[in-house]
Amino acid sequence: MGLEVESRPSDSPYIERVWRSTSHDVSRMTSIAAAHWDLVFWQHRGQVNVAVLGPESKASQALVPEDATFFGILFSLGTSMPHLPISGLVDGSAEIPDATRESFWLKGSSWRLPDYDNAEAFVRRMVREGVVERDPLVAAALDDASPDVSERTLQRRFVAATGLTRGAIRQIDRARRAAVLIQEGVPIQDVIHRLGYFDQPHLARSLTRYIGRTATRLRDRDPAEPLSLLYKT
Template identity: 50%
Template sequence: MAIETTHRESDSRYVSRVWTGRIEGAARMTSIATSTSELVFWSDAGVPRVSVRGPETAASTADIVGDSETFGITLAHGTSMAPLPNSALIDNQWDSPNVTARGFVLAGEEFEVPGVDDAEALVDRLVRAGILVRDPMVEDVVWGGIARVGTRSVQRRVAAATGLTQGAIRQIERARLAAALLEEGTPALEVVHRCGYFDQPHLARSLQRFIGRTATQLQRPDASAHPLSLLYKPRALPDS
């Protein structure tokens, strides 16, 4: 069984991507590692849910029971929820305590549940409310920019905004790029060179840890295998 997904990039500085997903029937899904947080809306047995999910530092398996439709707003590196400590969100999530089909509560304020086309409008409201904050330096240095502060200050600001180190972000994004290239049919040896791995065993260890697949499984998908969560090619390879 496959996951039906759609996704798009965003013109908001606070957002990396907006996506939707749909699964029918009971299944197990492989959730791949991700270095960003996201705001997720879904329905569980007809009950609406809203969560803030933190970065996932390794691939994991999740059980899905019944039909599931999910809508998510993936935040850009350096964007975080001010009321929620990033350290508490690593490999974890925060669930809104009060959700209806029309609204949800975050940091004591009520917001309307958006549609895919309204994602940026919700983000703007969260920014104005002081709930969503952004450190522009973090995204710049993650993707190769030069900071005007010392190395230790950079490390502290990256950790404060993401909950991860620059090295952890690079490892996760590199594995996601490698997996996307392999799915496109790129030979494993070429992926090793393009993504900066030492050799094929190094690539294999990274894929197993962060994607939960081997190179062969990505190049030759097995219809009986657990579906993967949203996998898309990063815009570039982040600096370490």
């Protein structure tokens, strides 16, 4: 019962993670905040669906179709689709129409449906055909480099490439790290100290906003109310 999720990292600079899941006896989940955007494919009752899911600035409740299979490509920060400006997808999505069991249309071309094992080859084609691109300035800043531009320029490029400010991305990432540590059984005070929260109320507010769970509920996992993809970075 619940939402069974499997994921793996990728060696592609354009991909953060590749994931797949199936749903059984679950009708909704908590979709936690995410700085990355997804290209998601799912099948339900013989119908194939494709959508771009934008970054999520806060946790929310999402419906889950019964007995569905899902596959997604989570793109790295700084990667975007120029024909679908990411700023317009924050807390939203864009459906890609006319999908079949074998192919779908994207930016005027027919594409074979990718799968869990060939996601990298699929994204390489997206790069070659200019469907996705990566801002090297944002990528460098995320690797703790010091780009030779003003802070204002850097913030503008962050919002253009990710849809979120650099500060919001850091807060989301910290809350996700805290949730993983708590699920692993790390004491609350250690989580606060490791991740730089002021105190326990500060951590609690962050978890509520970005994860949609209290520390107690994170420890007492309920398969009837699953979380979306939460992985250790």
